[in-house]
Amino acid sequence: MTTDAFLADCRARLAFDLLSNTWNAVVLWALRDGPRRPVELRERIGGISSKVLTETLRRLQFNGLVDRQADPDAPSRIEYQLTALGKTLLAPIDAVGAWAFEYGDEVMAAQEAACTPDPQSPRPIC
Amino acid sequence: MTTDAFLADCRARLAFDLLSNTWNAVVLWALRDGPRRPVELRERIGGISSKVLTETLRRLQFNGLVDRQADPDAPSRIEYQLTALGKTLLAPIDAVGAWAFEYGDEVMAAQEAACTPDPQSPRPIC
DNA sequence: CCGCATCCCTTACGATACTG
DNA sequence: CAGTATCGTAAGGGATGCGG
Numbered sequence: 001m002t003t004d005a006f007l008a009d010c011r012a013r014l015a016f017d018l019l020s021n022t023w024n025a026v027v028l029w030a031l032r033d034g035p036r037r038p039v040e041l042r043e044r045i046g047g048i049s050s051k052v053l054t055e056t057l058r059r060l061q062f063n064g065l066v067d068r069q070a071d072p073d074a075p076s077r078i079e080y081q082l083t084a085l086g087k088t089l090l091a092p093i094d095a096v097g098a099w100a101f102e103y104g105d106e107v108m109a110a111q112e113a114a115c116t117p118d119p120q121s122p123r124p125i126c
Numbered sequence: 127m128t129t130d131a132f133l134a135d136c137r138a139r140l141a142f143d144l145l146s147n148t149w150n151a152v153v154l155w156a157l158r159d160g161p162r163r164p165v166e167l168r169e170r171i172g173g174i175s176s177k178v179l180t181e182t183l184r185r186l187q188f189n190g191l192v193d194r195q196a197d198p199d200a201p202s203r204i205e206y207q208l209t210a211l212g213k214t215l216l217a218p219i220d221a222v223g224a225w226a227f228e229y230g231d232e233v234m235a236a237q238e239a240a241c242t243p244d245p246q247s248p249r250p251i252c
Numbered sequence: 253c254c255g256c257a258t259c260c261c262t263t264a265c266g267a268t269a270c271t272g
Numbered sequence: 273c274a275g276t277a278t279c280g281t282a283a284g285g286g287a288t289g290c291g292g
Contacts, residue, residue: 011226011227011230012222012223012226012227012230013152013226014226014230014233014234015222015223015225015226015230016145016148016152016222016223016226017148018233019142019145019146019222020145020146020147020148021146021264021265022142022143022146022264022265023264023265025142026139026142037273037274038273038274038275039273039274048265048266049265049266049267049268050274050275050276051265051266051267051268051275051276051277052264052265052266054274054275054276055264055265061240062236062237062240063233063236063237064232064235064236064237064239064240065233065236076272076273076274077273077274078273078274078275085233085236088225088228088229089225089229091221091225092218092221092222092224092225095217095218095221095222096138096141096142096145096218096221096222097138097141097142098218099141099214099215099217099218100137100138100139100140100141100142101137101138102214103211103214103215104137104138104140104141106190106211107140107144107189107190107191107211108140109190110188110189110190110191111188111189111190114187114188114190147283147284148284148285149284163253163254164253164254164255165253165254174285174286175285175286175288176253176254176255176256177255177256177257177285177286177288178284178285178286179255180255180256181284181285202253202254202292203253203254204253204254204255
């Protein structure tokens, strides 16, 4: 792959920007099984306000990852679903999620260790 | 994998938090080939200020992904390198980067399309 | 060169309340 | 239920300058 060039302002930054916020990846993931209504998404996800969910969906829509559709019979019934492009992002997201499951404990352990620091090391963040 | 549970406040969020800022992934990537001094990192990366780089490295250090070492001979010569844990994150990062190389064009195309909108669709972000 | 201290700005995010 | 409008806070990030 030798994606070394993605430093500076290479194209790969684009994907990191897509994942550089709290909710994009989570919402994409919540849509993995098929179309979902906003209220369903909020239930599945938990802890996301209506406003932020809408913002996130607009952002994903803007980037071509998500599609918005109103039920022809009941136009107030809205559904969102992944586009073909959006589905292709599930694999990388899954890779990140799988990593977390495997190494999440180590990260938390490191955080705790950093909070009871060896006094002579350059001070940690905490 | 069925990481469906990572919605709500599951552990998988941990990894997304790690990648939920502009520079963490980029700096990790810049360290992939071995130890680097801050000045080297800034050259490789481009567009990152000294202050922000330091903050980022502290953050990564705090999460156990990066290690800071001073040259015993010249203590003002500092080097950072990936920890074993940090190296394991390279694979998921690579997955994201590879995705960007493959689909980045489509994202940019979608962005442009959203900026010259079909007037009757729910307004895009722009 | 390292990295800390300031200052300032922008934006994400959250809570709440309100309209169709 | 879907979405918007406000308001407020917190944090990321950029620019600059200083001290070790």
